[in-house]
Amino acid sequence: MDRDLYGREAVFHRTGLAARLVGLDGERLSGVRYEHGDDPPVVVFTGGRGMGKTALLKQLRNAYKGATPLALIDCARIEPPADHGRGWTEVTGALAELAVQLAPKVTGAKAVEFPRLSLGLVAVASISWTQEDEERAQRDLQRLGPVLSTVDAAKGAATNWVAKVLTKLAATFAESAVPLAGLLAEATVETVLEEVFGRVQKKSDSWYGSYRNAGGRGKAGLQQLAIDFDQGGRRRQEAEDFLVGALIEDLGQAYRGFTRAGTRRGRPVLLLDNAHGELGRRLLEPILRARDDGRRDKVVVFATSRVHEHEGMRHAHRTRLPETAHRAPAPRGGDITSGILAVALTPLSPAQAQAAFDRLDPSGLTPPDLARGVHRLTGGRPLGVTLLGQAAAETPRAERGSLTPGALLDLSVELREDAPPVPVAPALLRALLPQPRLEPFTVLAAAHDEESARLLARTRLHTESRDGDMALRVRDELRAEDWPEGPEHFVADPLLRALLLHRLRFGDGDHPRHSAWRAVHETLHRHYDRAEQRPYRLFHELALGRVDDAVTHLRVTFPEPDVIGWLGRLRFIASAPYPHTAARPSGPDPRRAVALGREARDTGSSRDGRDGRDGRDGPDSRDPRDPRDPDTTPDPSAGPRLPAGLDAEAVSLHLSLRRLLHAVWLLTDPLALPDGEVTEKMAHELRQLSGRHLTGNSPLWDAATHWPRDIHAWRRPSLPPGREDGV
Numbered sequence: 271m272d273r274d275l276y277g278r279e280a281v282f283h284r285t286g287l288a289a290r291l292v293g294l295d296g297e298r299l300s301g302v303r304y305e306h307g308d309d310p311p312v313v314v315f316t317g318g319r320g321m322g323k324t325a326l327l328k329q330l331r332n333a334y335k336g337a338t339p340l341a342l343i344d345c346a347r348i349e350p351p352a353d354h355g356r357g358w359t360e361v362t363g364a365l366a367e368l369a370v371q372l373a374p375k376v377t378g379a380k381a382v383e384f385p386r387l388s389l390g391l392v393a394v395a396s397i398s399w400t401q402e403d404e405e406r407a408q409r410d411l412q413r414l415g416p417v418l419s420t421v422d423a424a425k426g427a428a429t430n431w432v433a434k435v436l437t438k439l440a441a442t443f444a445e446s447a448v449p450l451a452g453l454l455a456e457a458t459v460e461t462v463l464e465e466v467f468g469r470v471q472k473k474s475d476s477w478y479g480s481y482r483n484a485g486g487r488g489k490a491g492l493q494q495l496a497i498d499f500d501q502g503g504r505r506r507q508e509a510e511d512f513l514v515g516a517l518i519e520d521l522g523q524a525y526r527g528f529t530r531a532g533t534r535r536g537r538p539v540l541l542l543d544n545a546h547g548e549l550g551r552r553l554l555e556p557i558l559r560a561r562d563d564g565r566r567d568k569v570v571v572f573a574t575s576r577v578h579e580h581e582g583m584r585h586a587h588r589t590r591l592p593e594t595a596h597r598a599p600a601p602r603g604g605d606i607t608s609g610i611l612a613v614a615l616t617p618l619s620p621a622q623a624q625a626a627f628d629r630l631d632p633s634g635l636t637p638p639d640l641a642r643g644v645h646r647l648t649g650g651r652p653l654g655v656t657l658l659g660q661a662a663a664e665t666p667r668a669e670r671g672s673l674t675p676g677a678l679l680d681l682s683v684e685l686r687e688d689a690p691p692v693p694v695a696p697a698l699l700r701a702l703l704p705q706p707r708l709e710p711f712t713v714l715a716a717a718h719d720e721e722s723a724r725l726l727a728r729t730r731l732h733t734e735s736r737d738g739d740m741a742l743r744v745r746d747e748l749r750a751e752d753w754p755e756g757p758e759h760f761v762a763d764p765l766l767r768a769l770l771l772h773r774l775r776f777g778d779g780d781h782p783r784h785s786a787w788r789a790v791h792e793t794l795h796r797h798y799d800r801a802e803q804r805p806y807r808l809f810h811e812l813a814l815g816r817v818d819d820a821v822t823h824l825r826v827t828f829p830e831p832d833v834i835g836w837l838g839r840l841r842f843i844a845s846a847p848y849p850h851t852a853a854r855p856s857g858p859d860p861r862r863a864v865a866l867g868r869e870a871r872d873t874g875s876s877r878d879g880r881d882g883r884d885g886r887d888g889p890d891s892r893d894p895r896d897p898r899d900p901d902t903t904p905d906p907s908a909g910p911r912l913p914a915g916l917d918a919e920a921v922s923l924h925l926s927l928r929r930l931l932h933a934v935w936l937l938t939d940p941l942a943l944p945d946g947e948v949t950e951k952m953a954h955e956l957r958q959l960s961g962r963h964l965t966g967n968s969p970l971w972d973a974a975t976h977w978p979r980d981i982h983a984w985r986r987p988s989l990p991p992g993r994e995d996g997v
Contacts, residue, residue, distance in 0.1 A: 393492040583607055589611065674859075838989050
């Protein structure tokens, strides 16, 4: 899905980071003064899933393709060829793909040739050939055709040289079927040199004379390279490192020589996506090591990493993307990783999120605060902002005015023209958490910490894994993906947690019972049975659509002197996920009527002293016609049934706290949009409560002043009220 890269101007400006390193303005392709001279750093863009790393590399490719040699590979998606021999590894496969992409002609310069890399790949490909399996040798040689075509397009693409190699190999084989790596490599290289390479290119084998035990003899170096590759382990790693050097040397040769001076504008560019994995390190470390040794090259490397604090970047110079707009210092230190400039991608700002919505939907028919609400929900992740913005733009015009961030998750969006629309929430979740089994993550998203996660794992996921603690496995998977951790939720990221809870609510298709949702929250509700755990228990009551116990608790504890603690409990309980229903008719959120006191009042008491039918008072809209549904609740406009035995003052306090709870629940819900009238009502209730409290009226009065400001600024209500960090 194409999208504008809002907030990435620091990279793509005509004198931005890319232009200063490549030496070309990506838009006009005019010359730009090089930064860092002949020693540019390896730039690694860091950020979690959905932060636009892949989109950034693709935009770099689009900007410079055809202007300078360029290649883009995804280090997490190097597919092995069918029935490959021991001569193929992810490194050799990646090098071959890079060479093929880098080779084509560019403006003002001829194609890049890769004779050194070709010889090295030919040598290592031969290690698994035997006299009894000539077909394998033929397949491997034909796979090398595209790389050899960079040396000579006509001869490399032909097949006659393959037959001659096989003929020479047949004469080389001993009676034993055991492959003799060095001899086979020599025979293969000699034939390729004779049949494919020209007079000047034949000299390229001398570069391997510097390989271990070669003594300056190129063919001996290629033999030893094949032997080391065949041994595996550390020796194979040394051979692969040398092959990476061969790619860089071939690129360097394209920029050297008197006759070529001035014919190429801009440096060659390597774009390595998902370079935090093993393959990324295997490609980058030889380049960094050579530069640390003083060997200069002309290659500009842009890579991406999901892991910010990666071991392979332990001494990198770190900065944030906006800080690289005009200058990107990267002083080289004593460690090879000091040659890395780690650039943290920053989330989109609210203004950039609004710009994305305006571009996707110029009509402006969506609610004015929708883009800002989506920004709050997504944390400014470009993928989330763009996908939800597209869903809003594809909504029928008559329905756009009632959209909320939560409603967008229930829509479908067209990601590809040749495919039907897909549901937004599952599509976004798959992009952010591409796990083969999402069930453990879905269930554990309701947990608060490792203890409650282990409880859910034991009770709800006991069939998922018999190997180790599922809660810890999920925790480690989230850490490996560099998702943040927090004190209140096992899944700390608001967007990821919202998507997983959405799946928990609707993924089993059990509307209106929502059995999976109910089972998980009932399990946690029973778990928090100690007095000091009361807020957690009430949190899950709200998630089940039951508010009466929460209101009663707030009323009973209201006179206590610790008002800051009371406000903290109110804030925490009201942060419970709202039990939305699928396909709810558009209109005001049911919590709004309660918060504004516009529901009818019923002063009678229920049989068990609870609010509402069957002891449930939640505003969740369920189908009252379904007799199986034990959680059916009447329309909130019918009003609450008050607990028995309350005097007039207690009734007044109870109703005030009920309104306040629903107001905070609505206003802090990341799936809803703030409501000005509800915000004013919240402030009014807090001021009224301030007058009721005997000793703690000041914090309540401050909350009445600062909490509306926090809501208007899209912040969590602060504690103590007015504290800038909102803790």
